[in-house]
Amino acid sequence: MSKKDLGLLILILVVGAVVAIINPRFLLPINLANTSNLIGLFGILSIGQAFVIITGGIELSVGSVVALLGTLFIDFIAVRGLGWPIALPLILVLGGIIGLVHGWLITRLKLQPFVVTLCGLLIYRGVARFYTADGTAGFGFGQNFPELEFLTAGRSWGVPNSFIALIVIAIVMWVVLHRSVFGRYLYAIGKNEEAAKYSGIRTGRVVMAAYVICGVLTALSAIYFAMYTRSISPASHGQFYELYAIAAAVLGGFSLRGGEGSLVGVILGTVLLQELQNLVNLLGIPSSLNFAVMGGVILIGVLVDQQWGVFRARRLMLDASRKGAVAAE
Amino acid sequence: MNYSDTSIAATTPFLGLENVRKSYPGVVALDGFSMEVRPGEVIGLVGENGAGKSTLMKILGGVTRPDSGIITVDGVAHDGLSVEGSLGSGIAFVHQELNLFENLDVAANIFFGREPLRGGPLRLVDRARLREMVAPLLKRVGANFSADTPVADLSLAQQQMVEIAKALSIKARLVILDEPTSSLPIAETDKLLDVIKALKADGISVIFISHRLHEVERVADRVVVLRDGMLAGTLPKSAINHDQMVKLMIGRMLKEREKASEAARAPGATALSAKAVRTPAYPARPVDLDVRRGEILGLAGLVGSGRTELARVFFGIDSTLGGALELDGKPLVLGSAADAVAHGIFLVPEDRKLTGILLDLSIAQNISLPDLPAHAKRQLVSAKAETVTAEKQKKDLGIKAPSVQTRTGTLSGGNQQKVVLGKWLAMNPRVMILDEPTRGIDIGAKAEIYGLMRALADAGVAVLMISSDMEEVIGVSDRIAVMHEGQISGILDKEQFSQENVLLLAVGKKPN
Ligand SMILES: Nc1ncnc2c1ncn2[C@@H]1O[C@H](COP(=O)(O)OP(=O)(O)OP(=O)(O)O)[C@@H](O)[C@H]1O
């Protein structure tokens, strides 16, 4: 865990303590379970986003994809009678295909990530609304999928299974990002794509893979969100989720220029964001101020982080010169 | 050439440094260094890679502050300069790494932030006047391009000229040139030395940092030698010669570079071959070139003659617009640099900061990058394997750094270049293409790199060396191919080697 991550963790604990003191309901098992469920759902989404951001890209269509794939998933299992063990992988594949198309447009046709995914944001939202004729997709009365519901909305030992899923995914993705060859390529490309290319890395493929990973994780979270809300109105479902994901990554120390950030960071970023949502609810702050609180905290976080960086660089220099001076005597 | 030996000893120093020290985490870059600069004096500053030359200049430019020591300007003592203070006292700079805005044109770069304005509330730039102001500066540096050329369209050498023009544009009393000739071919180098001469005649002092000692020999009034951040010695004009400088730089005599075993070598089979290849730079000019195994083929030519573009095609970065490539007699199709690397064709590119290395990664991570799967078990990178490989290259190439975990961005220019070399030498090359491989590399390391290239050739590797350093091309190559405006204008065999022949071919004439 880097110093940056540690700082974020401390911030999370301090905010938590303050909220708990003001309103002890914060620590009730039901509240903790609800919050950690949300952390699980948004965490999976944010990890996907992080893989794209590390390459210096961005994925803005995430919220719309959550709406479209969520709608499709409910439609598949509730209306078309597809078994969920078939529908689930199908949705993941669809998510992967969306990522692949984005990656292909970005790396082969050299379109800017912002533009491609912005178009995606509009297109998928539109398609989702058209698909349901602007109606709401939901489960029929009395419809039950016990295994699926256990996996997505259930709990084990009181811990939401979505949160457990996040932990598992986070561990796997931590290894991929921080220990694997592919992860190193991602960082290299984020730092300097040209130099990475001159080192013989197939940069196009690696970037495409990052978008595919993002697509698949988004699809998975789309299923979780669908099972959590149990009905979807495609006009508003998942709106702004891309911003939650980007915010989590930025809070977690990712640079939008690419090449910087850690998996632990993005998870902690998600935790902090959900904690803030919870804080707004528990402290009786008007929920209309929700976004303002989030924005303010992110701004402060980024500022502190940057100033801290400047301070540390200066201290390192001072240390070095002091050591040097001693050695010279 | 005869530079008047005015009695500068009488004039008082314009600038003085006393006991200056600067350390970075893990390294002492300057260790109690003192020197002075008198008006109208040309000082040659030499030293090995990492000796502290650039650090010294950064301190004079106000970019970094020394930890301790005194800097005296016009008799006033300071314990550090600011950028404004430095500019204000007339210290102008040409950095080792170019700092131009590629999207702006030449004139805008030279007067960036100091553009002449037309009156009025809009503060529009007076373009006509700007051009007028730029023209004499460009003429003074002997530029062959116009003031409204975008910098992105200029070659590295031309960009260097813009940097020098920029330095001249402030009313400088001291111009500091940090390895200005490292990317210049011989003709332009002569021009630059003339510029230095002209500055001196105007009473401007010059500090000239270079690894090309014969150039220092030609222009310097005094040579200051740095070794490991300390003053190793000063040579007055009468004592400036190559051997003395080398002796002070490395603390011993360099043994005469053994003449590349003169015994005529039997040419090996053709490894890489271009058949009527057309590159994006000169689409209408087909290139035919064979690089044979076991030879070092020098590729000479003027800047802009299409050498780098040819190298990019060989390395799969650019695709051919026509013609064909062959490797060991078999057709070779390259879709990307990765394909070239898979075939054992490696490139040490010209621009190391942009394409050669990743400044934010460590030495070890840079070296393992092209061959990362070999440093991994089941797709998981082994830091230990990386360290082992990097340690070997660090030792073989003499990379000067606290450890292989050091970020390459903090290394001195020459040591960065060694990291680029190291990453390819750690693999098994079949064809090694080096674009200006010794740019910014000190004399000792240069000899090592020539030795390495020779060892590669002896091991059966085909080596293609692009170089604008005439001594290097002639001293190192087994054959020399010369390019002129996108085409091979001739190939010289060992017995035809001469500066004159290379230059004639470079301008498209027949050799003697
Ligand atoms: N910002 C920095 N952080 C850490 N170390 C640094 C930094 N800048 C320079 N150094 C170290 O200080 C030493 C001197 O570097 P400097 O760039 O002055 O060498 P140089 O004489 O200019 O070499 P070259 O001929 O290769 O350009 C080197 O060991 C280098 O690694």
Ligand SMILES: [Mg+2]
């Ligand atoms: Mg230097």
